[in-house]
Amino acid sequence: MLRLLRLVWLVLLAGPVLAQAPVLLRGQVLDAETHQPIPNAQVGVADNRIGTSTNDDGRFALSIPAALLDERLEVALLGYRKYTRALPPLPGPELRIELKISPAALGEVQVTGSVLGIVREAVARIPRNYPVRPTQLTGFYRESDNDPAGQPRYLAEGLVLAFKESYTKRTAEGDIQIKQSRKVDLRRDRTPIRIDWAGGPFIAHMGDFVHRRSDFIDPAHFKDYDYRLAPGSTFQDRPVYVITFGPKAGTRRAAFEGRMYIEQDSYAFLGAEWHYTAAGLNRGARDIADSRALRVAYQLYAGRWHLKTVWWQTEAKLPVGPPLKFFGEFLTTAIDTAQTPRPGYTERAQLYDVFLRNTVAYDSAFWKGHTTLLPPAAVQKILFDQKRQQQADSLFKPSAEAGTDPQQKQLSAFDRFLKRFSYGWHLGAWPLAVPAAGLAVAYAPAGYGLQMQRTAPVRAQDLTVFVQFEYQYALTKELAVRLATQRLHRQFKGDGWEAGLSYEHNFNPGHRPLYGRAGLGYLRQTVGLPLGTFDNPDSGLRVAGTHLSADELSARIQTVSDALRPSLGLGLELSHKFELVADASYLVPLRRKTQLQVDEESGFFLFRSSATVDLPSADVDLRVNDQPTTRLPWQQQPWLLSIGLRYRVR
Template identity: 70%
Template structure:
């Protein structure tokens, strides 16, 4: 491990235990009143849950209290327990000990499936009245880690997010996320094979089963599930339906199995926990062996808002042992008034890897915001791995003050190269003007017993469709070198390439980028017409100085155009990695040639040769509708149009 990485890990673990200084901090521990055992995942709220946190595995929490909330009540709630409520004690102060009492079960086992489904239907129907009907903004703490088969974190990333939520009557699983701060420890020693998970912070949208109307509460899938009532419980001293769901016998369309909690009075979904069925894993887009989630909501201002998300995925990889991917999100503040959507530049993109985000680490920032206290096992695992990496570094010396080892250097240089690399595909209209014609071609070289005659008819057309695959390497943020390959489709066989420079300038630097594009390239394009294949009677045949000894030959009439290609266009950034581009180009011909190409058709394809005869030529007779000519009935026109996508690797 590089020296700076070790120092950062030690500093981070110290800061995890430090009290916040920017605001007053309430520290406490929540225990079961009868067993005196710690209670994890209890919801701790202040000011009727406008700000809050949750307890860790040891039942402990730390909540930063703004001075304006010093006189507000403190509440602690967990499903199955009586809620706790008292006024905030004077701060700073000692750790507050809170004991929760169990609530008796409200219902016994009920097996009437129809009535249980009616409860779920009613809860779905009441989503518009139980959840926010206007945009809301959540501030939340996010953590993800990639653990090995022994449960040790290979990396750990934490961040403070702003999550914009659309109104819940609108069914959606998407939304905006802004990364305000982040910190990380990367303990992975392997450099060649790395799995960097994308989309993690978006779990605040993707796992919100009420907002997205997950399959198990989607009326279109009710027929796929069995719903049953389990023994009831209570939350905030209110009775709760506990509804289990699982695929019906033999059903392969149901992706989930688990349980959900529904308030008996308001029919609000208070939370759910579920796992993916084998069918659900097959329908997932990644290599997962298992996947489980747990989601809870909390009340504020008469509505229910997302509180916590926990999920774990066990993924099998093509190389190496399986990995356990773990993550959690915790809402620490709710704002129903300041809900201005973040601008495009401030928003994270789903395909951005949170582990590599560019937000700088600020220790003072973290001491002033609520985070979820890490479990003791997680802190111990990080320390153990840090010690092991320190021992490993004894055998791999690193120069003092050098934050990058020699082993890391090639990866860093390669990463810098990739960050400047883009590629993409386009389709467009190639301006190939074609007049209807009947062609007759005869070729009879002197001194050989080889020759052929071919008749061919050409249909009239005004343009051809072409595709282009393009590579770009950015010299600066605005200037790039580009190389493109082109292919025409239709009645002609045509290939070509273009090389040059591309320049783009952002017209909207404070919003979603809209680029003006300009370019200049040299292009070489052929448009050919196949004349057929012929037997070669002479193994020593030479055409235009090229030996063609294959048993079978083919012939093609071609128009070859070499030109300068200036272009203008627009580019719209769809995400930080993907750009939609549209260009108009003008061909300035440098040279246009008509030629006959004769190629070998048999033998190993890498060793096949081709000969080109420029027309007019005494050995070639070309007739167009019976008239001798040296010109072809298809010629390029100047304008080209294309539209496509460019993708940035990093």
């Protein structure tokens, strides 16, 4: 009897817990006439408080919290009537939902000057129709990349927060915070190629054509576009103007072509679908896309229109490797209109982060209480085949090695190397004290017919400019090995190199990093004054043991200095990729010598030779202000200042 009472008590305790557990709703969306699956349809519950979209097979899975089981289900897509019904009893069988084509609301295609007036009015009403205060969108992001055969290379998904500024401010920027993510590598051959689509989740901002005032709704570009009123339809059961846009005849300034949907009553932009023209693809020097298409929709919440979905597809033929097809989708599932503080620096994703490079593997139960974004059937088959192959491998490999892949290990090692690698550019002031002087150089090597004579005035200056290119490899989080090359400019020319160690410590953890920098390097630098070119009358000429047979030679007089270079400085992280640095260095001289350098100027450049003659030399007569000397008139000073930009590969 006691055991029975305990069992009843446990059931009573578990009842409320079970009742609060989310229930899974599954369904498939089909075209009512063709009965074909409809991909990318928007599925929402409780006025889109939660939602997802259909995959390539028209299927979806939505995790419904107990508190929303009495709400209504909505399915919508541009060109179709919105489907709505009460949620069925759950759990239950897969729903079969058929969408009907939305009938045209307007007549024949027209060309009229008033069409542009509709667009102008919609732009003017943006402050009335869209948020004027910052808002935060919770949404799901999904991206994949297909090979030429249409097979996906990978699938990556995430739960993200998109922070939006007021729509009265024109911007394509905003903050993205990744709350959860998962990924799966679907390449059959496991070839260790690099996939570098950057800024994927930022399509929630870059695709928001109303917020960024894309060219086709920008009054400054109206002159480049031809606007036409097309047969209209309804959008979310609202009558709309359907306006097509494209380049005017004879112009190459229009970047886009497509159609937009404007509500007839409020003149709000409810959505648009467009692709880039050839001019649009060529506009950005960094854009390697061969084609790009977008589809964007908005939803009404609390009297304002907010971003609902962004669908983005890019195709590119890379210089090396097969062509790629990138697909990205953002779907809003919750809207916060309160004064939500924008996420701190450390919580924000960066535009150039590659979303695929997260550490979380694909797991069908990853989202738990969140919406499940179903992969299409082709992806599910590849996942099943991979899992089956891993199980087979585990039967023949030791447990410690089961599931490993030599190529994947090679890729991981390469990734680890890149994560530690950075390079940068620096512009600095090289401390060179130079008084005005007259410099005369004569060179007549014994036994040869060469006669070099040149008088060169030296202008007074306090410093010269140098440009430095550096490579850095991190040994630890704060200590790195550094190798740099540098070149002088202005009156003097010269090349140099430096090798050493660099140390950085973050003074501002938890926020935008501010680094204290210290370094120590060994430096060799050449400072030279060009003397011009000379004819070589002797094809057998040898200078310091080097054969110089070219018909034309050049010469310069130079100093070569070795020094230790301790430095102190600051670094400010501009993004996860870029860091602004400033350093002050002190040069501790070790040795210095004066040379005459002779270079071949004619002939095939890969086989040109050069030679140096150390001073003093019996063959070289060096005079400064008509006085014989072995020292040049410029003097290197100890302090050196530089400012630069460092780029991290990862």
